Amino acid sequence: MKQIEQITISSPDVGRCNSFIYCLYITDPEGVVYIGETGARNGILGRLSNHMTKGEGTFIRKCYERKNINLDEINGNIHMIAFNLKEYPDLCGDVNRPNRRALEYFVQNKLEEYSVAESTIIPYDVVSWVRIAQRFALNENYIRIAEEVADTFYAKMPFTKNLFSGKVCL
Amino acid sequence: MYRNDREVELPLMRVLTGIRNFGYTFQAAIFDIMDNSIVAGAKRISVFIEAEEVATKNMKKIIIVDDGCGMNLDEMYNALFLGSPTSNYDDNSLSKYGFGLKSAGLSLANTVAVISRKNRNENWKKSVISWNEFEQMNQYVVDEDVEIGEEEKYLENLGEGTIVILEDLLNINRINADKAHVILKKGAGITFHRFIEEDKLVISINKDEVEAADPLFCELSGNEFSKYNGREPVSFWKKDCIIPINAEKKAKAVVKAILLPCPPVYEKEGKKTEINKKYGLTKQNIGFYIYRNRRLIKQGVTLGLITRRQETYPVRIRIDLDSRCDSFINLDVKKTELYFTDDFLEKLSERVMPFINRAVELWPEVQKKGGEENKTVSDLLHDRSNKLLEKISPVDCDPQTLEIKQVQKEIETKIEQFKKEYPTEKNIIDEIRKRNGKRVIAVDDLENGMLWKPSIGDDDSNKVIVLLSRAHPFYTKIYQKLVPGSDAVVVLDALFLNMAMAEMGISSLDVSKLAKIFKRLRQSVSYQLSNFIDLKIESDEETGVDEAD
Numbered sequence: 001m002k003q004i005e006q007i008t009i010s011s012p013d014v015g016r017c018n019s020f021i022y023c024l025y026i027t028d029p030e031g032v033v034y035i036g037e038t039g040a041r042n043g044i045l046g047r048l049s050n051h052m053t054k055g056e057g058t059f060i061r062k063c064y065e066r067k068n069i070n071l072d073e074i075n076g077n078i079h080m081i082a083f084n085l086k087e088y089p090d091l092c093g094d095v096n097r098p099n100r101r102a103l104e105y106f107v108q109n110k111l112e113e114y115s116v117a118e119s120t121i122i123p124y125d126v127v128s129w130v131r132i133a134q135r136f137a138l139n140e141n142y143i144r145i146a147e148e149v150a151d152t153f154y155a156k157m158p159f160t161k162n163l164f165s166g167k168v169c170l
Numbered sequence: 171m172y173r174n175d176r177e178v179e180l181p182l183m184r185v186l187t188g189i190r191n192f193g194y195t196f197q198a199a200i201f202d203i204m205d206n207s208i209v210a211g212a213k214r215i216s217v218f219i220e221a222e223e224v225a226t227k228n229m230k231k232i233i234i235v236d237d238g239c240g241m242n243l244d245e246m247y248n249a250l251f252l253g254s255p256t257s258n259y260d261d262n263s264l265s266k267y268g269f270g271l272k273s274a275g276l277s278l279a280n281t282v283a284v285i286s287r288k289n290r291n292e293n294w295k296k297s298v299i300s301w302n303e304f305e306q307m308n309q310y311v312v313d314e315d316v317e318i319g320e321e322e323k324y325l326e327n328l329g330e331g332t333i334v335i336l337e338d339l340l341n342i343n344r345i346n347a348d349k350a351h352v353i354l355k356k357g358a359g360i361t362f363h364r365f366i367e368e369d370k371l372v373i374s375i376n377k378d379e380v381e382a383a384d385p386l387f388c389e390l391s392g393n394e395f396s397k398y399n400g401r402e403p404v405s406f407w408k409k410d411c412i413i414p415i416n417a418e419k420k421a422k423a424v425v426k427a428i429l430l431p432c433p434p435v436y437e438k439e440g441k442k443t444e445i446n447k448k449y450g451l452t453k454q455n456i457g458f459y460i461y462r463n464r465r466l467i468k469q470g471v472t473l474g475l476i477t478r479r480q481e482t483y484p485v486r487i488r489i490d491l492d493s494r495c496d497s498f499i500n501l502d503v504k505k506t507e508l509y510f511t512d513d514f515l516e517k518l519s520e521r522v523m524p525f526i527n528r529a530v531e532l533w534p535e536v537q538k539k540g541g542e543e544n545k546t547v548s549d550l551l552h553d554r555s556n557k558l559l560e561k562i563s564p565v566d567c568d569p570q571t572l573e574i575k576q577v578q579k580e581i582e583t584k585i586e587q588f589k590k591e592y593p594t595e596k597n598i599i600d601e602i603r604k605r606n607g608k609r610v611i612a613v614d615d616l617e618n619g620m621l622w623k624p625s626i627g628d629d630d631s632n633k634v635i636v637l638l639s640r641a642h643p644f645y646t647k648i649y650q651k652l653v654p655g656s657d658a659v660v661v662l663d664a665l666f667l668n669m670a671m672a673e674m675g676i677s678s679l680d681v682s683k684l685a686k687i688f689k690r691l692r693q694s695v696s697y698q699l700s701n702f703i704d705l706k707i708e709s710d711e712e713t714g715v716d717e718a719d
Contacts, residue, residue, distance in 0.1 A: 031417075066513075093618075096618060112517070116421070123418040124417060132524070133643060
């Protein structure tokens with residue numbers, strides 16, 4: 001019997017080669033979250049394809065390294081939520097990659113904080129890893145944007161079920 | 171397989187010897203007993219050290235009195251029996267294993283007595299454990315409802331509460347009573363400072379009240395980190411940073427990073443030593459301060475993340491843990507040692523390294539700034555260059571004809587075109603205005619991570635100036651490491667200003683076309699330099715995958 005695969009996209013922007021901050025997550029066998037960024041070369045579809053390449057893909061590799069979960073052991077769907085950065089010129093394009101990585105760092109930190117928030121009822125671990133250049137460490141503008149991005153991701157992920165009212169209780 | 175012919179009973183005295191030798195220091199043992207007083211809700215803890223009446227004045231007896239909720243005889247028995255039931259502990263309890271009173275007490279003394287009552291209508295009751303009795307009876311026994319003797323004097327004015335008396339001290343702990351007083355007072359001030367500050371707990375040693383000693387001086391750290399001038403403590407993050415330890419148990423570490431003052435800044439006022447002393451800026455005080463349920467467990471540890479050197483003297487980082495973290499930190503019985511997992515240390519490193527690195531950079535920066543409060547470090551850096559480069563004007567050197575042509579007038583005639591092709595953001599215009607007449611101006615940031623950009627000054631002369639981005643790693647890692655006004659700074663400034671003047675001079679031949687080409691050149695150089703300088707911290711493995719896109 002032929003296997004049927006399915007991919008659903010929420011808007012044509014998904015296919016466009018913009019710059020994005022994205023979040024990959026699974027819920028079964030465990031809650032795992034991965035935060036990443038991508039430039040405009042292949043957009044998020046190209047980035048997703050990289051992540052799914054067994055042995056090379058970072059998401060798959062991190063799931064194994066950090067959580068001992070193999071690709072075959074992932075039950076259900078692998079989800080991707082992406083935040084389009086087209087409204088932030090200083091976060092778009094190859095030349096602004098260090099800025100985008102700073103944003104990625106702050107989003108990752110926020111979602112790590114939320115993983116131990118009282119409003120999180122399904123535990124999850126953030127397995128991605130990023131370091132930033134020193135000069136971004138206190139960039140208030142990126143910290144503010146990161147909060148917006150992290151809150152959007154958190155609200156769309158199922159780890160809070162119905163308890164999430166738009167305010168994270170730490 | 172369990173064999174029936176094996177010894178069933180534990181060798182009691184050997185086990186007890188192991189327990190009394192957990193490795194308590196004198197003060198760690200006393201503080202462990204004081205933890206019980208805090209758990210009992212005490213608002214006042216008084217420690218009395220009785221000395222021998224001989225010249226050495228060594229400690230003879232230690233008495234810890236608290237006004238907590240007290241115990242009845244059964245509860246006293248539980249407290250003195252090995253491994254008190256865990257059901258007695260609240261979530262935020264300082265107790266953990268139920269060994270504290272016995273192991274701490276017996277590490278100091280051969281006799282541990284407890285006198286307690288739960289309310290003033292009851293009589294005081296006394297129970298005792300004694301090493302000699304254990305040895306004689308080869309049994310762990312608690313002597314209950316013992317007659318109260320000379321300890322009665324400590325019961326005056328005490329409604330309810332508990333008194334712990336440590337008698338027949340082991341030789342190793344018979345230190346000079348005055349010295350013990352000093353050690354306990356200093357140690358209690360820092361170990362229990364959160365309880366003294368937040369819960370108004372009063373601790374006294376021989377009636378000498380202990381003052382809270384917050385090693386991070388949090389109350390004084392009101393200023394923003396970016397405003398650090400070396401004079402007041404500042405907090406790195408606006409909100410404390412939360413690092414998960416275990417998501418399932420919701421175990422987390424709450425981290426606060428503080429940078430204390432830099433004493434050399436006070437040198438001119440002759441207050442360097444005073445500031446050093448006030449903030450305890452010594453090698454051993456550098457680093458992490460780890461608290462469990464607000465009680466200090468470890469102080470001044472580096473966790474392998476900080477090097478003890480002059481530039482890190484003002485670095486203090488607080489890690490707050492609660493009971494939910496216990497299973498993941500391997501806290502020892504005497505509550506002086508704990509271990510973090512590698513995963514946690516990696517996450518901690520990601521969060522605190524930007525702070526530690528910045529702190530190391532700031533030490534020389536604030537020293538350079540010295541007393542000149544109104545000037546930024548960047549102003550001081552470029553002051554000499556701006557004097558030396560004041561009158562320099564742009565030229566166009568033709569490599570074919572070898573002619574040198576002054577081009578300032580050319581630029582002035584096309585000034586509107588230049589303003590169009592070299593637009594300047596409003597905040598940068600403000601910076602230029604503030605530094606009117608200067609030729610080299612450092613600004614917060616330039617578009618798309620550019621390192622430098624030519625511009626036109628705000629004065630009437632329409633002089634070419636150069637803007638340098640303080641956000642570019644070349645500025646932070648190279649410029650800011652140089653001595654202000656040094657030849658190296660002047661030469662670098664001259665290089666950038668000359669490139670800016672040459673760019674504008676040559677662009678004047680065809681502004682709209684050539685400005686775009688030069689912009690591309692600056693963008694490429696800035697990008698490459700940024701990547702090159704950041705290389706050591708850009709070693710993230712994800713990079714390779716993204717680059718392959």
